[in-house]
Amino acid sequence: MSLAVAVVDAETPGNVGSIARAMKNFAVEELLLVDPPELDPEGEAYAFAGQAREDVLPEATELSFDDLATSYHTIGFTAIPNEDDRSHVRYPVMQAADLSDRLASVEADTALVFGRERVGLTNDELARIDEVCTIPASESYPVLNLAQAATIALYECREYTLGRDQLPEDPHARADERAIEGLHEEFAGVLEAVGHPEEKRAKTARLWRRVLGRADPTGREVRTLRGIFRRIRERTRD
Structure with missing residues (x-):
């Protein structure tokens, strides 16, 4: 199973570059872009991408949402999930902390899907997403910046993407x-x-x-x- 990151209709090239950089940090190479902004090699996307400007960003694949939904097992991110099962669009949800365990059990190629800066993924898009994930935040302001949300999600995937043998030992592990x-x-x-x-x-x-x-x-x-x-x-x- 391969892991990709998909960004749908991003408005800000800098966010795309920042997501590419986070992907490089956590060993995810495949970046998928649905209706992306122009990514000028001399612009902020490449400026924000760090070392990812050498491979992850220039090798990104542009595709339609239909292609994304039909080619990948998709995990979409939303800030405000429904709290019960009266609506099946945003329910049930998992939390980002569960991502590594979930990925370990998925056999299909999987894409973590992030939506627009202001409104995220639409209900129509979420209806075609296989799973929904949320990052818990303050009820008074639960909406994260697009690049921040992707970075947190990728961090939570680190045990899967990097492998446990590459992670530093927990300095707070209980003694024998x-x-x-x-x-x-x-x-x-x-x-x-x-x-x-x-x-x-x-x-x-x-x-x-x-x-x-x-x-x-x-x-x-x-x-x-x-x-x-x-x-x-x-x-x-x-």
């Missing part, structure tokens, strides 16, 4: 459970070393375990705390 259990043991040793009342140690240890359970400490945090606790025990022995 054996290391955390070792920290609990160090804490119990501290309670004993400082002379905490024996009858209160079990309750205090349980309190500590609950606090640590909510905290999801990283490996580095656990190692640091264990080192501190060891030094406390050593100092109390001196």
